[in-house]
């Protein structure tokens with residue numbers, strides 16, 4: 640449709656007017672953006688006339704998130720009120736609908752979920768001393784009846800972090816779980832039970848996905864911690880994790 644044709648349909652024009660991303664008129668809430676936020680929103684009482692101010696992840700600035708922003712603004716007005724039982728329930732409900740709407744917009748854009756990180760690191764499961772594939776198979780068999788599906792790799796990060804993420808296969812376009820284990824575990828001094836411990840922990844993140852609480856995502860909730868302790872070498876692994884791993888990471892960083 641060209642400009643002339645548009646004149647015949649004024650309503651089309653109207654629909655094209657962009658909504659301000661800096662203010663939710665419906666709720667009188669001003670909005671700021673933070674590029675570091677991903678799956679978290681915040682609010683304060685710093686808006687105009689003591690109204691709430693909402694802080695959203697930068698990517699929510701675009702027009703397709705306008706309705707989601709109104710939901711978030713509604714959340715902000717309740718989040719700053721007294722936390723009565725009723726209010727807490729309402730906050731939780733709005734927040735859950737808000738994240739659902741975000742996922743919907745992303746799905747419409749062809750982006751599966753926020754947890755999907757586009758760039759795929761090389762997947763290397765054979766380390767200098769330990770083969771993660773082997774350890775994963777044992778953990779999977781023992782604790783998940785061999786039903787867990789994921790890929791596993793030694794991490795390139797030097798921070799000593801092990802983590803779970805959802806990636807997209809560049810060839811098939813399918814999403815898969817990826818477990819990344821800190822190289823600090825790929826040492827001769829690392830016993831099998833320690834690697835199996837961290838692998839089990841990351842596997843649990845697949846079996847017990849994070850839940851949305853009233854303020855933030857609950858990653859290591861009560862149920863997660865209960866399950867984590869079912870690992871028979873839990874105490875031994877924790878001891879190794881606290882006492883030996885930091886030293887291995889120090890050595891690792893020196894080598895770089």
Ligand SMILES: [Zn+2]
Nearest residue numbers: 840841844859
């Ligand atoms: Zn964890």
